[in-house]
Amino acid sequence: MSAQPPDGAPHPDSFASVFDVYEVRRDDGRVLYFGDPRADRQTIEEAVWPAFREQGYEVRLARRTGEAVLVAEPRDANEDRGVPWTNVALFVATLASTLFVGANWYYVDPFSPEVVRALPFTLSVVGVLAVHELGHYAMSRYHDVDASLPYFIPFPSLFGTMGAVIRMRGRIPDRRALFDIGAAGPLAGLVAAVAVSAVGLWLPPVTVPAEFLASSAAVEVQFAYPPLLEAVAAVIGEPLSYSDPAKSVNPVVMGGWIGMFVTFLNLIPVGQLDGGHVLRSLVGEHADRVAPLVPTALFALAGYQWFVADAGDTAGIWIVWGVIATLVTFAGGVDPVDDASLDRRRVAVGVLTFVLGALCFMPVPIQIVG
Template sequence: QMRSPFPNRKALFDVSIAGPWVGFIISIPLLIFGLNQSAVVPFDPKTSGFLNFESVNPSFSFLLTVLSKLTLGDALTSEQAIHLHPMAIAGYLGLIVTAINLVPVGQLDGGHLVHAMFGQKTSLTIGQVTRFLILILSLMRTEFIPLAVFLFLFSVQDEPALNDVSELDNIRDIIGFLTLFLLLLILLPMPSTVAQWLNY
């Protein structure tokens, strides 16, 4: 939580993207290195999931599936899960924390980001819609239930900047949309069409 208001939306934007991108840049090499040391195990519908490090189902995340397939190759199929090496666990948890932090709600960095890009009023609407979308997703994929509960306990209100009227420049808008796209890559499951293309 920020202790004092930002001077303008540009400053709010710059701070909001710094943490997630640094975390992502650190997590990816750790995850790739760790996946190289990880083992493929049989997929078990009862135990394989996104928080079982001895049997992770990578298909819950588009980005994780792509990285796992590129790293493990033909050894990884849709009938396989991954027993993560400790280094991979560190990178994997970094991705999860990055994704949670980028959810566009309230005082999370994602909330600051949409506030800076679209203004406070629109960011409140985006925050409310996001909470309900995560809730719907949690009804289909139970691993998202803790996140859905957390978001509904979290305020969608963000502190306004001292100058909350001036808009961002085009470069910041592009970086902002790329950052939100990164959230989708981490959070959304692997589409079946892309999985077929990857021979997964």
């Protein structure tokens, strides 16, 4: 048994004041420092983090067979190598699914060459989602946090996708990094959503074919508009609806609509959703008191719509998100290594982020009216 680490790993003497190492082992590329803690968990991890980070290791305090151990794992063990084929395949599949679904928005046959008319819809939806996720990715890189490229999720729905996600691996160094990574996605995505909405409003409306208007089998789906999108339309001076039933807003506008609705959902303040990251960075461990209230509020909203407002079509959305919020709450959030409070500028930006998220809220986003 040895207390000497392998070459390149921090020496136990560099953190002996908080963790007294009596044995060092190698375990499948990881370095295990067994020892006696001389401080609480938070203090130990804050103290050892810089030394391990400098040497290229992620570190965490754990217990094995009753012993305290610092587990150090090389950061390059999680790095993606070569072409990220999974990301590429999902991206291409999402382009295809949104193009296929987008054909319906333009009233063209998705199996005909005319399907290319739906490209503006595809680019608006995928573009807004990409900007959102790349906001997270860019700030992860800025703070030297290992993160994957976006994974797009193709799905046969009204929009052809269920969004996109990135995977963060390793620890978040401090609240500043947690805030920047969490807020960057929604803020970048909203900038893109506003820009796409403006372009869509400037584009000419789509003409609904007469056979669709006359068909008894046609189903009318009505979309509400969030306050932020209504504000964009008011500033530009373009309508979001028409008195002529043969006219429909350009589908590019729906790219902005999707971006805004996704932003609201992501800013729900629980667990590892963007809103959970932002709230945790703003108020620290007090965020744990807020999280259990969120699923209750979502289920209450669903109940109101089902039993009072006669909006049962939308109640299902909030039931699903109530379940998601419950699961995410139980899964827990992210605890940064350094839990020092944020500066005032970030606090102000955090409050603004939640205000902008609230402007994307729609109690009844989608409703089947006929």
